Amino acid sequence: MILSTYNKEDKVLLAVDCIIFGFLKDELKILLVQRDFEPEKGKWSLIGGFLKKEENLDKAAIRILHHLTGLKNIYMEQVYTFSKVDRDPAERTISVAYYALIDIATHDEKILKQNPIQWFNLKNAPKLIFDHNRMVEKAIARLRRRALSKPIGFELLPDKFTMRQLQKLYEAILDSKLDKRNFINKFNSFDILIKLDEKDMSSSKKGAYLFKFDQEKYNRKVEDGFNFKI
Amino acid sequence: MILSTYNKEDKVLLAVDCIIFGFLKDELKILLVQRDFEPEKGKWSLIGGFLKKEENLDKAAIRILHHLTGLKNIYMEQVYTFSKVDRDPAERTISVAYYALIDIATHDEKILKQNPIQWFNLKNAPKLIFDHNRMVEKAIARLRRRALSKPIGFELLPDKFTMRQLQKLYEAILDSKLDKRNFINKFNSFDILIKLDEKDMSSSKKGAYLFKFDQEKYNRKVEDGFNFKI
DNA sequence: ATATATAAGTGTTTAAAATACACTTTTTTT
DNA sequence: AAAAAAAGTGTATTTTAAACACTTATATAT
Structure with missing residues (x-):
């Protein structure tokens, strides 16, 4: 905020991508969506969307998660903002990563009605589009730190x-x-x-x-x- | 990234604000700038600027820090992205906070030639514009955690x-x-x-x-x- | 020259926390 | 009645953190 007017500044698209963790049968899982539009159509991706003018990032993350899974009142936390210039080949997009914790046992039916989304074991999840694998890594690191100092684990359990x-x-x-x-x-x-x-x-x-x-x-x-x- | 085209999505201004920490005479300090344009002209503010189309956020933070202090090769780390809808009354702006660590004893002359910027003791820094005080709090919390697990303290010492x-x-x-x-x-x-x-x-x-x-x-x-x- | 004042430098003892470790209980199935 | 399978339970040892006080060096004042 240095210039006397903001008018000539570049504006960008701001996306929110959600790393959705679940836990079932002793395994950490992640919820992914098969992308149904170009670029990278058909590839596996994090669930994401764009920030709207009238909402803040937390609200956007909640809306995007709810839109694709039907779930509300889910624990979410902002992780990091990714901004490599060519991270999305279609258009300059900055993306803010959020992770979410879901108790699969309780919510699974609801989620699996929605398509084409699917749970993967974290350990053998597919390669993701863009920089989404890096986002997942950052989110895991954050989850790990958080779980050591806050009882967030209960969000993943019934x-x-x-x-x-x-x-x-x-x-x-x-x-x-x-x-x-x-x-x-x-x-x-x-x-x-x-x-x-x-x-x-x-x-x-x-x-x-x-x-x-x-x-x-x-x-x-x-x-x-x-x-x-x- | 759900829609089949990004065209109709809202674009926003993306700012970078720097929480610049220094250490001198047993005191943690923070570098602030007196804002010379509206809104909030004359008030103390973090050093900031806007992301440009051809750079990523790390680069923007480095550029903004260098522009106002003349310093290069400074330790910086992204902290958090602030997005309250009315955080900047002039225009919808999302801001990514970065903190920087500076060895004041070595770099002080260079910095103080620049105006109107000034070091404040962290403990009696003035009230800042917008949500900048919250940014500082988050940055302190991050610095504290980081200092416990990485030897970043040396960045603040000669x-x-x-x-x-x-x-x-x-x-x-x-x-x-x-x-x-x-x-x-x-x-x-x-x-x-x-x-x-x-x-x-x-x-x-x-x-x-x-x-x-x-x-x-x-x-x-x-x-x-x-x-x-x- | 002697005393004083000031910060630097240095180890050990105690308490608390983390880790290693193995057997008994309950109940179903054969 | 024996076997199998997971649940449940306590103590000893090691490691780490915390508490704690005197001696050294040297400039300055008397």
């Missing part, structure tokens, strides 16, 4: 979950094995989970107790200076 | 510095007192500093040994898996 599911989620996010006893001990020391009487019987004969995240207790603890740190 | 200066820098960035012995012990355990025979006599009768950051050694150690962690 309301009720077993300790083993929670552990597998963190293993998937951090891409490393964790010790069962140490993990449970640490999480219990936070004292932000509610143990239910209910058991999940789907993964063993014995059954595993279900837990809920106690959002209010967490909020109170944070106010009192509690610092979530895996 | 080539040669004393251990006390280094400690005071970290105290300023983290906004907390550190124990002299623990700090030195930890830093020495990293083994990335070169102790010179030279002493700085400006702050005591005894004099304090000067050190240099060993960039090559640091790079080698990082390749071998070393992880800088304050």
Whole structure:
């Protein structure tokens, strides 16, 4: 903001691309769309759209996610703005990447009605158009950091979950094995989970107790200076 | 990128605003400019400019910083993109914030010839225009996190510095007192500093040994898996 | 020349946190 | 009744972080 008028400045297209993470059967997943227009028609792409004059970027990200998946009230966070001059061969476009966290188990039907979008395991997702693979890498790095210092993992899990599911989620996010006893001990020391009487019987004969995240207790603890740190 | 043509999409002005940090006399400082055009003429502002069609954002940030300070080869990092609809009352403008780290002691003369820019102590900087204060907050948070995991602090110090200066820098960035012995012990355990025979006599009768950051050694150690962690 | 003032420099002890590690319980299936 | 499969549970060890106080060097004042 140096010039005395903005009139002669270049204007650009501003896109929002969403890296949508999900978690199912011990695997981190990503939601992709098959592009149905040129350039790069038919290739796999992040879900994206353009910022409109009357909305801010957060709103645009929410709108774009909702438009393609039907989902609302989804955790999203801005990651980075990508601006290589020729990143989109059709026209100069700057793109702001947002990541979103979705509990697939709860929302899957809704999503899969929509086409042509599809979940891929993060580890064997296809090559994406433009710089979208770089966007995904940045988003993973951000998700990883965030998961260590905020309880955002719960956004990826159903309301009720077993300790083993929670552990597998963190293993998937951090891409490393964790010790069962140490993990449970640490999480219990936070004292932000509610143990239910209910058991999940789907993964063993014995059954595993279900837990809920106690959002209010967490909020109170944070106010009192509690610092979530895996 | 959902529509079959980009033609009807809104275009916007894309600004870059720079949060320029410096360090002098045990204090973190920020470089501000007095705005010489409307709106908000005469108020203090971050140094900024608009993205041009033929450059990416990193290049724009470098150009804008260089234009107002004459400095090149400065450490910069993108922080966040601000997009509130009415953030600039003159016209819809989205702004990408970058922070920069400057060694004031070495570059000060060059900078201060330029006008009307001025260093302020971070702690008593004036109120800024638009959402620039929020930008500064975000940049400080980022600088703090970064300084804990990367040796970027050296960007703010002269080539040669004393251990006390280094400690005071970290105290300023983290906004907390550190124990002299623990700090030195930890830093020495990293083994990335070169102790010179030279002493700085400006702050005591005894004099304090000067050190240099060993960039090559640091790079080698990082390749071998070393992880800088304050 | 002696005393004083000022910052530099230096290790050890204690506390806290992270890590490593293995057996028992429950229940279904054979 | 035995086998199989996942759930559940506690302690000892190692590593890291934190707390802590005196000696050294030298310029300046007396």
